[in-house]
Amino acid sequence: MLVTLFNTCVRNVHAWAGQDCLLCGEESGRELLCAACIAELPALPESCPRCALPSPAAAVCGSCLNHPPHFDATLALWRYEFPCDRLVQALKYRARLALAGFFARNLASRPLPEVDLIVPMPLHPKRLAERGFNQALEIARGFARHLGRPIEPRGVLRVKDTPPQTELPYEERAKNVRGAFLCKLDLSGVSVAVLDDVMTTGATLNELARALKRAGATRVENFVIARTVLR
Numbered sequence: 099m100l101v102t103l104f105n106t107c108v109r110n111v112h113a114w115a116g117q118d119c120l121l122c123g124e125e126s127g128r129e130l131l132c133a134a135c136i137a138e139l140p141a142l143p144e145s146c147p148r149c150a151l152p153s154p155a156a157a158v159c160g161s162c163l164n165h166p167p168h169f170d171a172t173l174a175l176w177r178y179e180f181p182c183d184r185l186v187q188a189l190k191y192r193a194r195l196a197l198a199g200f201f202a203r204n205l206a207s208r209p210l211p212e213v214d215l216i217v218p219m220p221l222h223p224k225r226l227a228e229r230g231f232n233q234a235l236e237i238a239r240g241f242a243r244h245l246g247r248p249i250e251p252r253g254v255l256r257v258k259d260t261p262p263q264t265e266l267p268y269e270e271r272a273k274n275v276r277g278a279f280l281c282k283l284d285l286s287g288v289s290v291a292v293l294d295d296v297m298t299t300g301a302t303l304n305e306l307a308r309a310l311k312r313a314g315a316t317r318v319e320n321f322v323i324a325r326t327v328l329r
């Protein structure tokens with residue numbers, strides 16, 4: 099009887115202090131997802147440190163050796179698959195902004211980079227007006243707090259409104275984003291962390307890195323929540 103009462107009390111305290119896991123509905127304490135669901139998010143296999151695609155022994159992959167991208171490194175948290183894709187979409191299209199903090203905490207749980215500045219992937223003003231917020235900036239805010247580094251939300255502009263990359267065949271994507279960014283900053287000697295939600299082919303991140311390097315950045319590292327991995 100006493101034990102039952104105690105358990106009921108504990109459950110009530112939890113119900114008051116905690117919340118339900120976004121994915122399974124179980125109690126998840128202060129976190130958006132319960133520990134079991136977090137552990138089951140689709141991990142990336144050993145990956146190329148430069149582009150985050152699967153690569154045996156985490157060696158730099160053949161593609162990066164043959165055609166080095168403008169960025170120097172990429173850290174991706176998970177594969178862009180169920181249920182991680184649903185979480186990213188909930189942030190982006192249903193404005194579940196608390197997910198930005200969850201993503202930032204998970205990025206910050208990895209070895210922290212030596213960077214000077216954080217640049218969120220800019221949205222074109224038209225898309226920003228439609229959505230009302232830039233999901234990359236929302237994630238970057240939390241990441242910047244953990245890192246203790248400044249964030250630069252305005253110095254890099256998206257000047258070309260490109261159709262969503264997913265609507266284009268792979269070979270069209272690089273052409274599609276060419277000249278998409280304008281960097282108004284002098285980044286001489288600066289090491290930059292770029293924040294984005296999803297990395298698909300990497301064409302957009304590559305074009306942004308190109309603009310940042312042209313502005314003087316010595317190093318560009320991508321930090322993304324999810325990476326599309328074709329099998």
Ligand SMILES: [Zn+2]
Nearest residue numbers: 119122132135
């Ligand atoms: Zn759960």
Ligand SMILES: [Zn+2]
Nearest residue numbers: 146149159162
């Ligand atoms: Zn690679």
